[in-house]
Amino acid sequence: MFGRMNRRYDVVVVGGGPAGLAAALGALDSGVSRVLVVEREPEAGGILRQCIHAGFGLHHFREELTGPEYAERFVTQVMDRDIDVAPHSYVTGLAVDSSGHRLVRVLSERGGLATVECRSVVLAMGCRERTRGAVRIPGTRPAGIFTAGLAQKLLNLDGYLPGRRAVILGSGDIGLIMARRLTLEGCKVEGVFELMPYSNGLTRNVVQCLDDYGIPLHLSTTVTRIHGRDRIEAVTVAPVDETGRPDAARAWDVPCDTLLLSIGLIPENELSESLGIALDVVTGGPKVDSTLATSLPGVFACGNVLHVHDLVDFVTEEALRAGRFAGEHARQIRRPRDAIALVPGANVRYCLPHTLSADRPHTVYMRAKTRMSPCILRVGNLLERRLRFVVPAEMIHLTIQPELLERFYEDRLQIDLLPVDGGGVP
Amino acid sequence: MTARQEQHYVCISCPIGCPLRLVHEGDQIIEVEGQECNRGAKYARQEFTDPRRTFSTTVPITGAVYGRLPVKLSAPVPRQAIPAAMAAIRLLSAEAPVRLGQVLLRDVAGVAGVDVVACRTMDRVMITPSDDPSSAT
Ligand SMILES: Cc1cc2nc3c(=O)[nH]c(=O)nc-3n(C[C@H](O)[C@H](O)[C@H](O)COP(=O)(O)OP(=O)(O)OC[C@H]3O[C@@H](n4cnc5c(N)ncnc54)[C@H](O)[C@@H]3O)c2cc1C
Numbered sequence: 001m002f003g004r005m006n007r008r009y010d011v012v013v014v015g016g017g018p019a020g021l022a023a024a025l026g027a028l029d030s031g032v033s034r035v036l037v038v039e040r041e042p043e044a045g046g047i048l049r050q051c052i053h054a055g056f057g058l059h060h061f062r063e064e065l066t067g068p069e070y071a072e073r074f075v076t077q078v079m080d081r082d083i084d085v086a087p088h089s090y091v092t093g094l095a096v097d098s099s100g101h102r103l104v105r106v107l108s109e110r111g112g113l114a115t116v117e118c119r120s121v122v123l124a125m126g127c128r129e130r131t132r133g134a135v136r137i138p139g140t141r142p143a144g145i146f147t148a149g150l151a152q153k154l155l156n157l158d159g160y161l162p163g164r165r166a167v168i169l170g171s172g173d174i175g176l177i178m179a180r181r182l183t184l185e186g187c188k189v190e191g192v193f194e195l196m197p198y199s200n201g202l203t204r205n206v207v208q209c210l211d212d213y214g215i216p217l218h219l220s221t222t223v224t225r226i227h228g229r230d231r232i233e234a235v236t237v238a239p240v241d242e243t244g245r246p247d248a249a250r251a252w253d254v255p256c257d258t259l260l261l262s263i264g265l266i267p268e269n270e271l272s273e274s275l276g277i278a279l280d281v282v283t284g285g286p287k288v289d290s291t292l293a294t295s296l297p298g299v300f301a302c303g304n305v306l307h308v309h310d311l312v313d314f315v316t317e318e319a320l321r322a323g324r325f326a327g328e329h330a331r332q333i334r335r336p337r338d339a340i341a342l343v344p345g346a347n348v349r350y351c352l353p354h355t356l357s358a359d360r361p362h363t364v365y366m367r368a369k370t371r372m373s374p375c376i377l378r379v380g381n382l383l384e385r386r387l388r389f390v391v392p393a394e395m396i397h398l399t400i401q402p403e404l405l406e407r408f409y410e411d412r413l414q415i416d417l418l419p420v421d422g423g424g425v426p
Numbered sequence: 427m428t429a430r431q432e433q434h435y436v437c438i439s440c441p442i443g444c445p446l447r448l449v450h451e452g453d454q455i456i457e458v459e460g461q462e463c464n465r466g467a468k469y470a471r472q473e474f475t476d477p478r479r480t481f482s483t484t485v486p487i488t489g490a491v492y493g494r495l496p497v498k499l500s501a502p503v504p505r506q507a508i509p510a511a512m513a514a515i516r517l518l519s520a521e522a523p524v525r526l527g528q529v530l531l532r533d534v535a536g537v538a539g540v541d542v543v544a545c546r547t548m549d550r551v552m553i554t555p556s557d558d559p560s561s562a563t
Pocket residue numbers: 014015016017018019020038039040041045046047048051053054055056057089090091092124125126127149152173174268271302303304305308309310311312313315
């Protein structure tokens with residue numbers, strides 16, 4: 001029930017975005033009955049509520065939905081089942097008592113500080129955006145600098161147009177989508193500036209969000225200085241060489257009243273860190289075993305808090321699994337410990353989960369370090385698959401069947417992405 | 427007789443993004459090159475004869491948890507109709523409650539069969555102190 005929070009649950013889910021909602025459904029499917037979702041915003045749905053563009057659900061629903069539509073399908077399912085959702089509530093901490101129960105500390109607008117007892121916890125707090133501090137642009141610190149996602153929230157939820165003349169730093173999908181959105185709202189977008197020699201966003205977004213509206217994309221170019229006292233007035237941009245160093249001689253100024261930063265996302269790991277959960281330095285999220293359990297017993301993770309996803313459909317898939325395993329854990333079902341470490345090899349930036357077992361199929365998610373077409377995906381000596389095309393922006397997924405691991409006696413399985421003769425890095 | 431000309435597109439039907447070259451004489455398509463599969467040729471032909479796009483935006487809403495209601499087009503419109511569609515949507519406003527899929531405007535910008543529809547349900551919420559008391563129900 002929306003707005004209800006009891007004192008005792010089987011599973012408590014932290015965060016009511018697509019990951020949290022699917023985890024709650026997964027937990028219920030596993031046979032537990034008392035599930036709570038804690039969400040700090042006034043309603044569930046997470047980041048999808050502000051992602052009003054189409055492009056969600058092609059895998060899960062086989063149709064192209066907008067973010068709010070995708071979210072609503074899951075909110076409705078959660079409301080139809082017996083799941084409690086506590087809005088305006090923030091999880092501030094977590095402890096384990098002597099009898100092995102988890103105590104979740106919830107700070108809520110109405111109830112103040114409360115402690116909720118449960119057997120399993122699912123972390124589904126999503127991610128946050130890298131800010132300017134993370135890129136250290138010299139110059140002044142005037143108003144008018146926003147992360148792209150914050151500008152998206154202001155515009156799409158509150159109807160507040162951040163400015164009239166904008167520059168976008170970084171070509172991630174959110175930046176590209178915001179370029180089109182601002183243009184439609186009458187804001188002039190002067191250009192998108194990308195440090196790398198290729199766009200970090202999907203080609204379809206470059207075509208439909210920039211090319212269609214005549215917005216220039218400047219590759220191998222970055223913002224080197226910010227001008228303006230109270231409000232941003234201009235930025236200096238400059239081309240960069242192969243090492244990423246700006247060439248001041250070829251720099252130019254772009255007048256603007258708004259700078260949007262679309263320079264990447266990182267898992268929201270404040271809570272995980274404060275709990276002493278082991279994190280992966282590459283993903284920025286927790287290390288997890290094949291049941292998506294973190295290093296803290298009974299605490300599971302899924303969605304963008306685990307690793308930043310590009311497609312919500314995979315968030316849903318992962319979260320349903322995490323919820324099911326969290327539910328099993330709450331019912332005291334214990335699985336043997338994973339015996340195989342899964343490690344990234346050549347051209348693999350990361351792969352998840354961190355460990356595998358030989359008793360059931362596993363879904364493995366990974367990202368490439370560079371663009372390759374075509375290439376060979378190799379899983380130890382067990383499996384080779386030819387892929388036509390890989391890019392860092394698109395997650396690769398793979399199912400490893402138990403038969404494959406039947407006669408695998410090592411404790412370490414490496415995944416590589418190898419070039420094919422005639423292919424390689426274009 | 428018209429001379430041969432060419433148009434360049436990037437196929438967006440899949441993440442590979444093949445660069446396409448479409449050769450035509452006036453309205454007559456002669457050939458498409460550069461695609462790695464058939465979808466590329468289909469895409470280039472569509473782009474050449476009738477490029478269509480869709481978009482989302484928001485309209486103001488009163489009595490709901492947020493001040494904006496996300497809306498979308500029920501189907502793509504010809505690309506050049508986007509400014510007119512956007513101008514028509516700018517004149518719209520809504521009042522909670524609104525249902526997901528509710529039609530706010532039919533045949534937007536004169537494109538038959540393309541409607542502006544709500545992308546979410548927005549219930550009527552109780553007025554919070556920061557809201558205008560005169561709009562209370
Ligand atoms: C701007 C943007 C554009 C995107 N565009 C697309 C797209 O076009 N297509 C596509 O398929 N995918 C897209 N994605 C990806 C997809 O939407 C996300 O991967 C997905 O929404 C992640 O879901 P999540 O539940 O992990 O995180 P979120 O949706 O971020 O949800 C996390 C929730 O947890 C809550 N929370 C956090 N901390 C706490 C706490 N301590 N206590 C209580 N609640 C807390 C937050 O308020 C939030 O509601 C986009 C992502 C972003 C950021």
